[in-house]
Structures are given as C-alpha cells and as structure tokens.
Amino acid sequence: MIRAFSISQTPCEGFRLFRALRRNSFLPANPLSSSFALKCCIKSGDLLGGLQIHGKIFSDGFLSDSLLMTTLMDLYSTCENSTDACKVFDEIPQRDTVSWNVLISCYLRNKRTRDVLVLFDKMKNDVDGCVKPDNVTCLLALQACANLGALDFGKQVHNFIDDNGLSGALNLSNTLVSMYSRCGSMDKAYEVFNRMRERNVISWTAMISGLAMNGFGKEAIEAFNEMLKFGISPEEQTLTGLLSACSHSGLVDEGMMFFDRMRSGEFKIKPNLHHYGCIVDLLGRARLLDKAYSLIESMEMKPDSTIWRTLLGACRVHGNVELGERVISHLIELKAEEAGDYVLLLNTYSSVGKWEKVTELRSLMKDKRIQTKPGCSAIELQGTVHEFIVDDVSHPRKEEIYKMLAEINQQLKIAGYVAEITSELHNLDSEEEKGYALRYHSEKLAIAFGILVTPPGTTIRVTKNLRTCVDCHNFAKFVSDVYDRVVIVRDRSRFHHFKGGSCSCNDFW
DNA sequence: ATAGGGTTAG
Incomplete structure (x- = not known):
C-alpha cells in the first residue's frame, strides 16, 4: 500500500504520510516502510525527518538490518555528514559491497577524496572479508583519481578492472577516458578510447572535453567532426567541450563558426551559459573585449x-x-x-x-x-602525494628542495629567464623583494622537488589549486627546456603541457 | 531493493 503512494506523492508528502500513519499506529513497525520514508527524506534533503526515522529505527530494533543501515548512510551522505555515515557503517553487522560503495560515494561527495583511495585499497585487500570492489567501486575510485589528479592510482584501478573481468563496460571505459584526461595523460585516454568496441555520445564528449582541457584544440575539432560522421548527435556538454577547445587554443574563427552553426539550430541545442562563457573567453583572449561585452548584453538569460x-x-x-x-x-x-x-x-x-x-x-x-587563498601544489611520486604551499618549510626534505630551487633559478637565469614581477600580489616595497617572494610559489617548490627526486627525463606532473601565475608559467617553460623534461601542470581549470620551452596552452602571450 | 553512470564555461 505504501509503495503505491510512492508513485503519486512527492517525497515530502510521502514522509508526512509515513509520520501520520505511525502516529495513529496504523502502520506496524517494518523496515521496509522505514526505508521508504528514509528515501523520501534523502530526496527532499530533509535531515531532521531523517534523524527522527533514525530514532524510530533504533526504537523498533531494526539497527541490525543491514539494508536499512545502508540507506541511513546515504541519508547522512546527502546531508554532508560523512562522520555519521561512517559511524553507521561501523555498526552495520554484515557489510556487503554496496555498504562499502555507499561509504565511498559519501567520501567522494563530501570531498574526502583521499579516503576513497584508502577504502578502495582496503576492499581490494579484502580487509573486511568477502568484499571485493565491483564495477561501481571502480567507477567511484576512478572519479576520485580524476579529482586528485592521481595518475598512478588511476592506473592501478585500471589494472584491477582488466584483471577482474570488469573491462568492456561502457560506463567504465567512459570514466577511464575522463580520468586519464583529467590526469593529463592524453596518450592513455586515446588508448582506452580507441580500444572501445562501442562508443556513445558520452564517450565522444569525454574525449573532446579531455582534449580541450589539455590544450589540444585541433584534435578536439577533428574528434567532433568524426563523431558527426558516425551519425552521433552532440549534447550540450559536447558543444561546451568543443567551444572551450577552440578558446583554449586560440581558434577564434573555428569557435565562432561552431557557435554560429549552433545558433542556426543545426545541432538542435540552444546556447546555454557555458557556451556563452566559452565564447566570451574566446573573444576576450583575442582582444575583442567590446565584442565580448556586447555578447553578454545580448544574452537571453541573466549573466x-x-x-x-x-x-x-x-x-x-x-x-x-x-x-x-x-x-x-x-x-x-x-x-x-x-x-x-x-x-x-x-x-x-x-x-x-x-x-x-x-x-x-x-x-x-x-x-x-x-x-x-594560499596557493597549493601537489606532486605524486610512487603513489604518495607531496603537497606544497607558498614558502613551504614543512617538507622533511626542505633544505634539499630549496637548494635545488636556487640551482634551477641560476640555470634558468643563464638561459634568459627573468622573474615577472607583476605576478606578485603581496604588498612588497622593492622590486628586489618581489622577485625574492616569487621564488617560493608552491608550483616552483613542487617542480624543484620533482627534479630533485626523479631520474633525468621523467615527466613531472604537478597539480595546483589556483590558476598558475605568469611567472610560474614562464618558469616551467624554461625548466622544460633547460632540464629537458616534460612538465605537466594541472591548473584549477586545465592542463599546461610544457615541452622544449613552450606550452600547449594559449594563456599568456 | 541499499551504490553510480559524463558535471561540462573560468
């Protein structure tokens, strides 16, 4: 009877019904109705209602119902309370793969990305007994790797997928393409993409957005045209990826052409805020600032x-x-x-x-x-992530790192590197002081550490929380040339591939 | 009957 209501009632109404029935004792205590009411609370984000049900579950003596407990975890997860979700998890008498997955998805949702990786390892090593990662676990773990830029861990998950017969699933392959792109490894993203037996619009979108993010505009356009040849219609996100590829690579004419094709209705998709954002960026980079301004004014929605x-x-x-x-x-x-x-x-x-x-x-x-916000850069080495903030002195090998940085600065100076003073935002008096402060930006520390601890020729991969500044961008260009290293920096929003003294991006002229 | 699917302009 209750289930029939779930179809016709909105979540809130469903919960009110549950409460009314309970109050009048029409409804016998039963885990299924509690589970349904919980779902209502989850849907409507009603934490208070959920807490009341938690109390009922306790007084009804259903705390040993593992399925119900799993739903309860999901409630705390949606309400951004990972601590309580974890407490419930600990008390579940028989945890199965789903309970683990709910906890993992809770951590992912609540930005406890590192804990996701820890849990994946625990599951892989069967710490809880009889619980193995399944396709959902892998999907979540891959997303965590993408968020962290943890390429090595992502590769491990990929291996696990292959070794355990999970490969071949379309959603896993799509997520792999996305993960490799978001970790700056386009070779691997291509490899997965090319091996796919079937590709849907999501696969193509993942590939196009990945290329865009990494500054490969021409390749993104090629992929888009190929997709059309396969008779696949783009979605909103596909066009966002395409337009952002054009703007990142300075392909103004191409970008405007696609935008016009879009506006003419060819793709049956109306420009949304993201699309306009790409074009504003495209025009802005091309110095067409007034044109960008009037485009914003012409938008049918509020900017x-x-x-x-x-x-x-x-x-x-x-x-x-x-x-x-x-x-x-x-x-x-x-x-x-x-x-x-x-x-x-x-x-x-x-x-x-x-x-x-x-x-x-x-x-x-x-x-x-x-x-x-202070800048923070991270570098992953053999599965360990090392983090640096501006003027960081907390790393155990700080002395070597600062010595290395001094040496790099000297080498770069010889090659013609000059510190870009306008990048420095602190209130410093003399030009000399400004140049001094710039030397300790977090990405420089991370790059210096990378050069210090990896053998010559190894690619250096750095992830940063903010946008990279002009000076650090320049610094990385010189490092890639003088030290003959590929340096890949992941910004707040995209990748910079430095090689032989130049960068794949179109950010600084 | 409890998890998720690709989150997208800067």
Missing part, C-alpha cells in the same frame, strides 16, 4: 558571476582598466565578488602601472577583510 569573471580575466590580460572596473561593478551588483576578482583587478592596475589605484584597492580589500 552569472562566472561570465563576468571570464571577461575580467581578459581585461587583466589586455590591461583594460576601464572595462575591468565596469565588470567588477557587475560582480558587486550580483553580490558574487570573490577575493580572486579583486586580485584580477589589482593585477590589471599593476600591469598598466596605476600604482595609486593599486594602493586604493588594497586598502579597500583590507577594509572588506578579503582574504586571498
């Missing part, structure tokens, strides 16, 4: 903060102060301005030498108590 932020980034690159100020006023109007926005405007002022404006804005930021 969000990201759209404005994209234009602000272009103002910074081209030193357009007037437009930059206009853009930040839009962000303030939206009440969406962030520390990074002020930093961009600050950079715009300093790039054109408007020092009095710089001082003014700095004191404004101080008044508004705007805190900038």
